[in-house]
Amino acid sequence: MAAAGSGTPLEEEGPSGEAAAPQPQAPTSAPGARLSRLPLARVKALVKADPDVTLAGQEAIFILARAAELFVETIAKDAYCCAQQGKRKTLQRRDLDNAIEAVDEFAFLEGTLD
Amino acid sequence: MASSSGNDDDLTIPRAAINKMIKETLPNVRVANDARELVVNCCTEFIHLISSEANEICNKSEKKTISPEHVIQALESLGFGSYISEVKEVLQECKTVALKRRKASSRLENLGIPEEELLRQQQELFAKVKKKNKRNLPNLSLLFYP
Numbered sequence: 001m002a003a004a005g006s007g008t009p010l011e012e013e014g015p016s017g018e019a020a021a022p023q024p025q026a027p028t029s030a031p032g033a034r035l036s037r038l039p040l041a042r043v044k045a046l047v048k049a050d051p052d053v054t055l056a057g058q059e060a061i062f063i064l065a066r067a068a069e070l071f072v073e074t075i076a077k078d079a080y081c082c083a084q085q086g087k088r089k090t091l092q093r094r095d096l097d098n099a100i101e102a103v104d105e106f107a108f109l110e111g112t113l114d
Numbered sequence: 115m116a117s118s119s120g121n122d123d124d125l126t127i128p129r130a131a132i133n134k135m136i137k138e139t140l141p142n143v144r145v146a147n148d149a150r151e152l153v154v155n156c157c158t159e160f161i162h163l164i165s166s167e168a169n170e171i172c173n174k175s176e177k178k179t180i181s182p183e184h185v186i187q188a189l190e191s192l193g194f195g196s197y198i199s200e201v202k203e204v205l206q207e208c209k210t211v212a213l214k215r216r217k218a219s220s221r222l223e224n225l226g227i228p229e230e231e232l233l234r235q236q237q238e239l240f241a242k243v244k245k246k247n248k249r250n251l252p253n254l255s256l257l258f259y260p
Contacts, residue, residue, distance in 0.1 A: 036204075037135050038127055046125055046158060047165040047180075056165070056180040059208050063182050064164055066204045067189055070197045071160045072132060072153060073139045079149070080140055090144040096152050105193035108163050112155045 038065045075099055075106070126158045164188050 043065045047056050076091075078099035083091050100106040132154050136145055165180070167188035172180045182205050189197050 037138075038131050042125070042127060043161060046127075046161045049125055050162065050166055050169065053165060053169045053180065055178055056168075057182070059182045059205060060168065060180045060185050062208060063185050063201045063204050064161060064168075066201050067164060067185070067194065067197050068127070068157055068161050069135060070200060071194070072135045072157050075156060076136050076139045076153065080143060083143075090146060091140070091149050092146050093149045093152055096149055096156070100156075108192075109156050109159055112152070112159055 036062065036065045037069055040065055043068065078103065126154050127161075129154055132157060163192065164194075167192055 040061055044056065044061050047053055047061065047064065075096065079091055079095040082095040082098040082102075083089070086095070088095075100109045129150065133150060136150065136153065164185060165188075168180050168184040171184045171187050171191075172178075175184065177184075186198055186201065189195060189201065
C-alpha cells in the first residue's frame with residue numbers, strides 16, 4: 001500500500017499548516033461522524049461578508065460551524081431554564097432576553113434585542 | 115429567510131437549520147416564533163463575532179488564511195473556551211476523513227492494471243462493438259424499410 005502523502009505537489013501541506021491542499025472533507029459519510037447541522041456554504045458566506053476577512057480555510061469554517069451549533073444549544077437551554085422558572089412550557093422571546101442578560105459572554109448580543 | 119437581493123448584511127443561517135437544532139436540544143418544548151427568529155439572529159451574530167476575532171488573530175500571526183487554531187484562540191479570548199474540546203473533535207474527524215480518502219485513492223491506483231493495458235482492453239471492446247454493429251445493420255434496415 002502506498003504511503004499517504006506520496007509527495008505529489010497536490011498532496012503536500014505547508015509546514016505552517018495553511019491548507020494548500022488536499023481539501024479536507026466535511027465529516028459526513030463516515031459512521032459516527034459529526035454531521036454539521038449548519039450549512040457550511042452559508043457559514044462561509046457569513047464569514048466572507050466581513051470586509052476585513054480575506055481568506056478562511058475550510059477546516060476553520062467547519063469548526064466555526066460546530067461552535068455556532070454549541071452556541072445555539074447553550075442559549076436555548078439557558079432560555080428554557082428561564083421559562084421553567086416562569087412556570088411556562090413555551091419558550092418565549094423574553095426567556096432568550098433574560099438568558100442573554102444573565103451571561104457576560106452574551107453581551108455582544110445586546111444589539112440584536114430589538 | 116435569506117434575502118435574495120444579494121445584500122451580504124441580510125445573510126443569516128437558515129431558519130430550518132436553527133429549528134432543527136432547537137428541536138434536538140429541547141425536544142417536546144414549544145418555542146414561540148419570535149423566539150426562534152431571535153435565535154437565528156443571535157447565531158448569525160455569534161458567527162460574525164468569532165470570525166472577526168479570528169481574523170484579527172490571523173492578521174497578527176502574519177498568516178493570510180484563517181486557520182482552525184485562530185478560531186480556537188478566538189473562542190478562548192471571547193469566553194467560549196468551554197466549546198473548544200468539542201470543536202477539536204471536528205478537527206480530528208476532518209483529519210481522519212482526509213486520511214481515509216488519501217488511502218482509498220492510493221489503493222485504487224494500485225489495483226495493478228497499468229494504463230497501457232487498460233487502453234488496450236478498451237480498444238478491444240470498441241473493436242468488438244464495431245463488428246457486432248456491422249452484423250446487426252442489415253436487420254436494422256429491415257425495421258426501417260419493411
